[in-house]
Amino acid sequence: MKFVCNRSTLQNGISVVQKSITGKSSLPILNGILITAAENELTLVGSDIDLSIETKVNAEVYEEGSIVLDSKIFGEIIRKLPNDNIHINTINSNSVEILCQKSRFTLIYMDPLDFPPLPNINENDMFSIPQKILKNMIKSTIFAVAVDETRPILTGVLFEIKNKKLNLVALDGYRLALKSENLDTDNTISAVIPGKTLNEVSKILEEKDNVKITFTPNHILFNINKTKIISRILEGEFIKYNSIIPNEFNLKVTAKRIELLNSIERASLMAQAENTNLIKLNIEDENMIITSNSQLGMVREETSIILQGESLEIAFNSKYLIDVLKTMEEDEIVMDFSSSISPCIIRNKEIDNCIYLVLPVRLSKK
Amino acid sequence: MKFVCNRSTLQNGISVVQKSITGKSSLPILNGILITAAENELTLVGSDIDLSIETKVNAEVYEEGSIVLDSKIFGEIIRKLPNDNIHINTINSNSVEILCQKSRFTLIYMDPLDFPPLPNINENDMFSIPQKILKNMIKSTIFAVAVDETRPILTGVLFEIKNKKLNLVALDGYRLALKSENLDTDNTISAVIPGKTLNEVSKILEEKDNVKITFTPNHILFNINKTKIISRILEGEFIKYNSIIPNEFNLKVTAKRIELLNSIERASLMAQAENTNLIKLNIEDENMIITSNSQLGMVREETSIILQGESLEIAFNSKYLIDVLKTMEEDEIVMDFSSSISPCIIRNKEIDNCIYLVLPVRLSKK
Incomplete structure (x- = not known):
């Protein structure tokens, strides 16, 4: 593998996929970033199983290939290098060389075959919503998720699509937050996304352009420009929140x-x-x-x-x-x-x- | 006691004296701020025994007196009130009323006689140095003080005045930092000031005007405009740092x-x-x-x-x-x-x- 990439481009990509890397995994490979160089593009992937993030950045690829590098040290190295082109190439079966101006790093890499594959998601059936609106909906509800794990389903936010509306709902037994926006779809969907996933999604969402969302029985996929965020869906039934909200008042x-x-x-x-x-x-x-x-x-x-x-x-x-x-x-x-x-x-x-x-x-x- | 004071004026005074209040003292009175109203001025004092800070702010005093208020709650109240005049008056022998627009707080106060008196310092013999320079000298040396307490003297910074120079020296057994500035005095002084005191002094020092410094056998006094900072001096001999610094090199x-x-x-x-x-x-x-x-x-x-x-x-x-x-x-x-x-x-x-x-x-x- 051999490629040249601009430092700040690479750093932006790394900081996106790092949002899925907790650094607390007992599997060393999950502390790594999977880097695949092909067709003048790098694909970076980070994962903690519950949440996986893939993003693509431009690069001049001279030799295709894949490696896994420790996210923390690789991220720190790229962050501290001067803002110039960075040359990265494998030098033997377990080391990669990182060159930039007068700096030369040699890093051990991990086997890309050990990296868990991303869930296979059919992206045909998706709906689209402005990033800014989704970001605001998450912010408006996420504070109300349960912190304690005694009822795991309450640590997530319900994504409910029905009657051409997207409703986000969070509740913890003491309070409830519901935010709704119109959505141009005839689908009906109900899925609970972990609060900590949505926290990270929210950091990646920007003020412009749309995000596309796809649901499968076990996963939700957010497509944001060149970035894919895949989160596990929480198992179980969410509380019938409508029955909690009173209609009559004094x-x-x-x-x-x-x-x-x-x-x-x-x-x-x-x-x-x-x-x-x-x-x-x-x-x-x-x-x-x-x-x-x-x-x-x-x-x-x-x-x-x-x-x-x-x-x-x-x-x-x-x-x-x-x-x-x-x-x-x-x-x-x-x-x-x-x-x-x-x-x-x-x-x-x-x-x-x-x-x-x-x-x-x-x-x-x- | 009864006075009226502008909120932001009072808040500034509180935030200065709070720098001496650790909130960890086992003596409840040391979690308080001593407030004395007299002659259209409030005197605020905070102390953790090692470090005491006194500052004065303008106020309209209608009835002189002294009280001690819990620093944390009083500070929070003043910080959250609207930016307007605040009316404070004692309503009985243990409560004070704080009024501002449509807010009314009643706070229990502590007995000012229990507050430890400030060390008595003769301010005749002092020298003067620009605040900006002292701030820079502290920043240039304080990082080198010892963190562990096995040799307490090394947790402080040496203030050494001789040959018309002020030298600040810190060392921890692995490195040494020495910064010198000219000083118009014929005195010779050597005193070691606790690092944590100097951290707080440094936060109060501003970019303009001078700070006046007075030494007594046990204390150092910094006079900064309307604020007095009094710190204990560490006991013991500082290391003869000059003998450590080599003169010849290859x-x-x-x-x-x-x-x-x-x-x-x-x-x-x-x-x-x-x-x-x-x-x-x-x-x-x-x-x-x-x-x-x-x-x-x-x-x-x-x-x-x-x-x-x-x-x-x-x-x-x-x-x-x-x-x-x-x-x-x-x-x-x-x-x-x-x-x-x-x-x-x-x-x-x-x-x-x-x-x-x-x-x-x-x-x-x-």
């Missing part, structure tokens, strides 16, 4: 998002001091009074609202409200409540494309 | 600093893979060849130099050379060597105000 609050967020963040300073995050909301007339107290003292915040319906006293884990209010983008938001023990729904005032649900904290009667 | 190498730094950083990638950091320098004619190898492979770097004297082969822990080359500022540097087992001296080519010494690694004969 009061509706319209509030300014940033003002409310700032008040809740300040109120939660007291609650944090005791690790309870407990804040109380008193909704009455044109004000929401937010209070919290701890051994260190107490806080009272007031924020102007428009209230339709009865007054209410309700308590929350402030973290859940803060997560939602930070993620949302509109200036004005609507909160729907029924009682102090029923979930609260938070949504945009204008665009009906997201629903957030937060369970209240039941206060013991004093 | 070869002198002139090199481009950044080019050499980049070569060494790349060479050390291999060495890092095995945690040895071991690199070998072959100095001959117009080239320095830098090599390193590990189980993963090997590297050969070449950098142009001007050599006066014999050729030499010598090995180093690359980290020590990298630390020095990163800290230095001139484009061209000079390295003096005697033999493969004698220390190497690194200094600027032009300005004679710093000396770095690095011990080589003795290679076992093969």
